[in-house]
Amino acid sequence: MAPHSNETANFGDEAKVATAPPEALESQAESKPEMKSDKKSATQLESIVRPVAERQESSHEYSGTGLDETPKSPTRGHYRTPSLNAARRRGSRQEDGSATNYARASGSVRSDNSDETVHTLVNGADRHQDAKEDDEDTGYPPLILAAQGQGRYERHAWKAGGIRFVPLRVPVVRRLQMAAVLMHTVSILALVSFFFFLAAIPLNWPLLVPYLIHLSLSTAPSDGRLRFRSEFLRSLPVWRLFAGYYPAELHKTYELPPTRKYIFGYHPHGIISHGAWAAFATNALGFRDKFPGITNTLLTLDSNFRIPFYRDWILAMGIRSVSKESIWNTLTRGGPNNEGMGRGVTIVIGGARESLEAQPGHLRLIIKGRKGFIKMALRTGADLVPVLAFGENDLYDQLSPRTHPMVHRIQMFLLNVFKFTLPALHGRGILNYDVGVMPYRRPLNIVVGKPIRVAAAMTPQPDQADIDRLHALYVAELQKLWETYKDQFAKDRTSEMTFIG
Numbered sequence: 001m002a003p004h005s006n007e008t009a010n011f012g013d014e015a016k017v018a019t020a021p022p023e024a025l026e027s028q029a030e031s032k033p034e035m036k037s038d039k040k041s042a043t044q045l046e047s048i049v050r051p052v053a054e055r056q057e058s059s060h061e062y063s064g065t066g067l068d069e070t071p072k073s074p075t076r077g078h079y080r081t082p083s084l085n086a087a088r089r090r091g092s093r094q095e096d097g098s099a100t101n102y103a104r105a106s107g108s109v110r111s112d113n114s115d116e117t118v119h120t121l122v123n124g125a126d127r128h129q130d131a132k133e134d135d136e137d138t139g140y141p142p143l144i145l146a147a148q149g150q151g152r153y154e155r156h157a158w159k160a161g162g163i164r165f166v167p168l169r170v171p172v173v174r175r176l177q178m179a180a181v182l183m184h185t186v187s188i189l190a191l192v193s194f195f196f197f198l199a200a201i202p203l204n205w206p207l208l209v210p211y212l213i214h215l216s217l218s219t220a221p222s223d224g225r226l227r228f229r230s231e232f233l234r235s236l237p238v239w240r241l242f243a244g245y246y247p248a249e250l251h252k253t254y255e256l257p258p259t260r261k262y263i264f265g266y267h268p269h270g271i272i273s274h275g276a277w278a279a280f281a282t283n284a285l286g287f288r289d290k291f292p293g294i295t296n297t298l299l300t301l302d303s304n305f306r307i308p309f310y311r312d313w314i315l316a317m318g319i320r321s322v323s324k325e326s327i328w329n330t331l332t333r334g335g336p337n338n339e340g341m342g343r344g345v346t347i348v349i350g351g352a353r354e355s356l357e358a359q360p361g362h363l364r365l366i367i368k369g370r371k372g373f374i375k376m377a378l379r380t381g382a383d384l385v386p387v388l389a390f391g392e393n394d395l396y397d398q399l400s401p402r403t404h405p406m407v408h409r410i411q412m413f414l415l416n417v418f419k420f421t422l423p424a425l426h427g428r429g430i431l432n433y434d435v436g437v438m439p440y441r442r443p444l445n446i447v448v449g450k451p452i453r454v455a456a457a458m459t460p461q462p463d464q465a466d467i468d469r470l471h472a473l474y475v476a477e478l479q480k481l482w483e484t485y486k487d488q489f490a491k492d493r494t495s496e497m498t499f500i501g
Contacts, residue, residue, distance in 0.1 A: 139480070139484065140253050140449070140450070140480070140481065140484040140485070141253055143251050143253070143447070143485065143488065146249060146443070146445055146488065146489065147246065147247045147248055147249035147391075147443035147444055147445050148247070148443055154433055157432075157433055162434075163432050163433075163434050163435055164432060164433040164434055165431060165432045165433075166431050166432060166433065173241070173244075176241050177241045177242070177244050177245035178245065178430060178438070179241075180238045180239070180241040180242040180245065181242055181245045181274075181438060181439065182430065182438065183238070184242060184274075184277065185272070185437065185438060185439075187310070187313065188307065188310050191307070191308070191309040191310045191313060192307060192308065192309070192310060194309060195208075195308040195309050211308070212308070215305075215306065215308060215311065216306070218305075220305075220315055221302065221305040221311070221315065221320050221321040221326060222302075222320065222321045222323055222325045222326035222329060223326075223329055224320075224326065224328075224329025224330040224331075224332070224333040224334065225329075225333065225334070226295070226297065226318065226320075226330075226334065227315075228312070228315040228316055229315070229316065229317075229318040230316045230317070230318075231283070233316050233317060234281070234282050234283050234317060234318060235282070235283045236282075239278070239282035239283070239284035240284045242277075242278060242282070242284060243278045243282075243284040243285055245439075245441060246274070246278075246391070246395075246439070246441060246442060246443055246444045247443060247444070248274075248275060248278045248279070248284075248285060248443075248444035248445075248446065249285065249443075249444070249445050249446065250279045250285035250286060250287060250290065250446050250448070251445060251446065251447040251448065252290045252291070252448055253447060253448060253449060253450060254448075254449075254450050254451065256291050256294060256383075256385070256448075256451060257293075258291075258292065258293025258294055258341070258342040259341060259342070260341070260342075260382075260383050260451075260453075261331050261335075261340045261341060261342070261343050261344065261380065261381065261382040261383070262294065262296075262343075262344035262345075262382055262383050262384075262385050262451065263327075263331075263344070263345055263347065263373055263376065263377050263382045263383070263384055263385065264280070264296065264344055264345065264346040264347070264385045264387050264448070265346075265347060265349045265373060265384065265385065265386050265387060265474070265478075266280070266346055266347065266348045266349065266387045266389065267348075267349060267350065267365055267367070267386070267387065267388050267389065267478065268350055268354055268357075268358065268363060268364075268365055268389065268392050268393055269348050269349075269350040269351060269352070269354040269355045269358065269392075270355065270358050270389070270392035270393055270395060270396075271355055271358050271395065271396045271398065271423050271425055271439075272395075272439075273348055273392070274392070274395060274439055274444070275389040275391070275392045275444045275446050276298060276346060276348055276389070277298070278444070278446075279387075279389075279446045280296055280297075280298040280346040281298045281317050281318060281319055282317070285446070290448075291448075293342050294342055294343070294344050295334075295335075295342060295343050295344065296343075296344040296345070296346060297318055297319070297320050297330055297343070297344070297345050297346065298318065298319050298320075298345075298346045299319070299320055299321065299322035299326065299327070299345055299346060299347050299348075300314065300319055300320075300321070300322060301321075301322060301352075301419070301420070302321040302322065302323050302326075303419065303420070305321060320345075322347060324372070324376065327345055327347075327373075327376050327380070328376070328379070328380065330343060330345050331343055331345065331376075331380040331382050332380060340380065340382075344382075344385075345382075346387070347373050349365075349366070349367055349370050349373060350365055350366040350367065350370070351366065351370075352415055352419075352420055352421050353366050353415060353421075353501075354366040355421065355423050356398075356401060356408065356411055356412075356415075356421060356423060357401070357500065358392070358393040358396065358398060358423070359393060359397075359398070359400060360393060360394040360396075360397060361393075361394070361492060361493050361494035361495065362393060362493075362494060362495050363393060363482070363490075363493070363495070363496075363497040363498070364497075364498050364499075364500045365478075365497065365498070365499050365500070366499075366500065366501045367475060367478075367499050367501075368499050368500075368501055369501060371467055371468075371471050374467050374470050374471045374474065375462055375467055377454045377470070378454060378456065378457040378462035378466060378467065378470065379456070379457060379460065379462065380456065381454060381455060381456030382454060383451040383452060383453050383454055384451065384452040384454060384470070384474050385448060385449060385450075385451045385452070386449040386450075386452075386474060386477050386478040386481055387446060387447065387448050387449065388446075388447050388449065388478065388481045388482060388485075389444060389445070389446045389447075390444070390445040390446075390447065390485065390486075390489035390490050391442055391443050391444045391445060391489070391490075392444060394440065394442045395427065395439035395440055395442055395444075396423075396425045396426070396427045396439060396440070397425065397426055397427065398423050398424050398425040398426070399424040404424070407424055411423070411424075425437070427439050427440055428440055428441075443489075445485075445489040447481060447485055447489070449477060449478070449480075449481045450477060450481075452470070452473055452474060452477060454470065475499065479497070482496075482497045
């Protein structure tokens with residue numbers, strides 16, 4: 001009602017002026033300049049009182065900036081520089097839509113002409129020398145939902161020979177969860193055994209020989225086209241049973257706009273990376289719903305795609321090779337713009353070497369010398385997203401390298417020569433709680449951290465200083481992720497997270 005009253009009052013003043021005598025009109029005309037000067041001074045005063053941020057106006061307010069913020073991938077044979085220059089030109093623009101939310105919530109890295117070629121953007125503010133000092137990082141949000149352990153049935157176990165056996169009265173759903181985890185744990189052994197069973201029958205040779213030739217020549221694991229990926233298999237109810245066994249929970253802390261491309265760094269490796277399979281190889285934990293528009297691909301060793309029948313299984317589950325060629329092709333092909341927009345890859349950074357450090361209550365990460373994923377992020381312009389799986393190291397017990405050095409030397413020999421290793425592990429059994437190769441029923445809380453925005457490098461070989469600086473930012477963000485949620489998801493820890501190599 002206030003604006004309407006003001007308009008009425010102004011209209012009444014004009015009416016009074018129109019009906020006033022000539023002497024009054026002359027006096028009002030003489031007072032007009034004073035009124036204008038008063039308005040001018042009021043405007044100047046308002047401009048002084050108002051904050052600077054409110055007085056600035058963007059010339060790109062309605063230009064559609066942010067509708068497609070994905071970095072344009074360089075074509076083969078040369079690298080295009082406009083993506084980096086465009087990133088500099090967009091430095092002062094206001095992004096709309098999901099890109100605005102992303103800039104407010106996430107960190108980023110960009111390049112400019114100064115000596116400091118990589119800067120961090122936290123909450124949308126440039127943290128270099130001319131940044132505002134009062135800009136503060138709000139940190140990670142609190143997480144309410146958490147996977148909890150289900151050890152109440154172990155209290156009713158009956159013992160024989162020092163081994164606790166599963167009670168007879170156990171809900172059927174727990175039996176089904178056990179069967180789902182058993183299927184995944186022994187899948188490679190079962191499929192290889194089935195292949196050799198077929199190979200023992202000569203009638204199958206005309207089919208198996210062409211299959212083996214195809215297996216050795218196929219480029220499906222690294223061509224980036226995601227052929228044979230089956231969303232039907234990834235969404236089977238068996239995977240919800242698999243995730244409910246531990247149980248496992250996927251936690252989202254920040255929005256990831258589908259107009260970008262991503263490299264998810266999964267930590268730790270654990271023994272078999274059960275959490276990575278549940279979160280990124282299936283839809284059991286709701287990755288597709290939590291991060292809509294992002295097609296994520298879990299990566300594994302290229303040697304796994306040389307195992308008969310098993311390679312077809314993991315290809316159908318959307319898993320691809322962790323080779324450089326595979327990462328490049330996956331992040332520069334496909335998507336709405338055919339240059340990788342909305343695509344992501346998940347790399348278990350520590351690899352097989354880190355599996356030897358998996359001990360319950362400890363979190364020792366192999367990351368100091370792992371910079372290949374940083375280089376690929378700079379080459380492709382993919383944002384880096386740290387992922388920390390609380391509880392991954394608690395799923396198995398294994399011999400410690402410090403108390404069994406001879407066993408550790410044998411494991412390292414196998415790793416250096418054959419590129420894989422055999423952890424000396426033990427877990428629980430199907431019908432007991434103490435002996436077997438099944439993982440313990442311990443909660444898995446997989447937290448997806450804040451993305452670090454990366455601008456594509458101008459050359460095929462990024463500068464080593466940029467690699468080191470971005471690596472330091474990633475490690476710092478990973479440390480922050482641990483410090484924020486360790487008291488919630490790692491209450492029973494015996495040591496803090498450490499970086500050992």
